[in-house]
Amino acid sequence: MGFFVEVLLSGLMAGVLYSLVALGFVLIFKASGVFNFAQGAMVLFAALTFVRLLDILKDSFAPITLSLIITIAMMVMLAMAIERLVLRPLVNQPGISLFMATLGIAYFLDGFGQTLWGSDIYTLDIGIPKGSIFILESVFDGGVLVAKEDLVATVIAGLLVVTLAIFFQKTRIGRALRAVADDHQAAQSIGIPLNYIWVIVWTVAGLVALVAGVIWGSKLGVQFSLSLIALKALPVLILGGFESVLGAVIGGLIIGAGEKLSEIYIGPYVGGGIEYWFAYMLALGFLMFRPQGLFGEVHIDRV
């Protein structure tokens, strides 16, 4: 039983990290209807920028703060560039064209980040505690082994979700974002500047990518494969629903737990490595019952 809980917990914590990437997708999809495949590339770019700046600025008085500020500035500039060069020319195009354009952005960012910062594997250490601890020793025999960095990541992710929720529900800009998400034209006609809103959304998504990149990066090292975690976040998205922040979190937890449990308990019978596709199959199974995901908006077709 203790082992089961241990696997479950490690799965849930991996799931939190998937949720972080999925959150970026959801934000952009909600506000602009763009299915942003470049989120993974943004994670990589943000993490690369951060880790290299940390290296360059390591002799200054506050390396982490300084590189954080510069990275954030770069993500803002990136958001502005994307809005100006990609979204604005492609306004009113079908979703599939925009999706392809974000694939273009993904290619571009992958290339650009590695041209600018090099393509080695960089270790990232910003003081997240390493090592493992035992918890719940009173409940189970021998307790449950948990990695400290996973715990920290979970706390950070939780804080981020709460912040985003407050930002969306309580602030003026958040209300404007929700208005744009509901109806572009209506939002524009009551005086919400669409372009400005898009820049903000992509910036927020960039910041989420930065957080995800730093956490993943300190876990696995900053390398090209960070860009591929977008593929891990996609089943989370369809499971939770494209429009729901809550869905991204819950979906991430389900996928993370399901993946680890299946790998341990089903994997040995079919040859292992089923983590590779299990998340997708799980999400596909869910979709057969709820085609819009768990918390997605139900679309009513009218003729």
Place this chain on the structure above:
Amino acid sequence: MFYREAGQFKTSYKADQAVFPIFQDRIFVAIWLFLGFVVVPMLANEYVFRAIFIPVIIMALAAIGLNLLVGYCGQVSLGSGAFMAVGAYAAYNFMIRIPELNPLICFLLGGLSATVVGVIFGIPSLRIKGFYLAVATLALQFFTDWTFSRIDWFTNYTPSGSIAVQPVEVWGFVFDSPIRKYLLCLTVLVIFTVIAKNLVRGRIGRAWMATRDMDVAAEIIGIRPIYAKLSAFAVSSFFIGVAGALWAYVHLGSWEPLAFDINLSFSILFMVIIGGLGSIVGGMLGATFITLLPLFLNQLPIWLGINMSTAMVSHLEYMIFGGLIIFFLAVEPLGLARIWQITKEKLRLWPFPH
């Protein structure tokens, strides 16, 4: 001046419904066929066949197949690499397990296997729409990647999991030289293009297009969505499966387990989008463009005489590729086929625009 249909009267329904109703179009196609079958084999050298013509032709076949599904039936699929893999591995298994079978039949059987898989994985499309479906098709992609790399039966228990095949031999005629391979691929492409063109003009193509434009309305006017969507998945995956078998046998010759990964799916989708959704010519133009672009970008620093490390070149390639994709989408979102259409419109008035 030269390209106008004035004076070409149709006096029968048959003439009116011809694939190419305009005389000049027929001549144009005839010229292309002549170029493809006669002139190119005389002029091109081995490298050009191997690096340009053969991959472009096979990819054009795959792109046409995907276009039937995405462009005509409106079901976005990111699983075309998986269908190619199924086609390739099925053809391989048919060939080694039933050696007396004609390789061409094996290719078709490979396509049919892809069809079966396509129909099974097309079933979710009855319930799931739009991007949800697109992501769901990725399930197939990852599942086949895993199947063909983990289950040794499919690779005939080769130790490394990679497969090497003999040149295709049909009735004692061996397709070993590039020129023969080229002619084989071109013939297949022409046959399949004719089939595709006629499918989309007919009843079934109209059912697809109605489903694409609005599936609820299509259902109301009496098109059964299950029939329309699944037939689109079936035909499309058949095309892509055959393309996969050709890609493996004729182009690659030997391949690794992950030769048909998600990047292949994306590039086929790029071909369809850049070429033009809902256009057969678009599939060909897109395949040409997307296949040649990396070759061109690769050669560019050499032509310009710039010395760069290979890693740098590949990163820059990524950047330029991504940038060009965005540029093309912004300039002509309807794809290269639209540019071709505009050219034809202009040609009708040329050289007297009034």
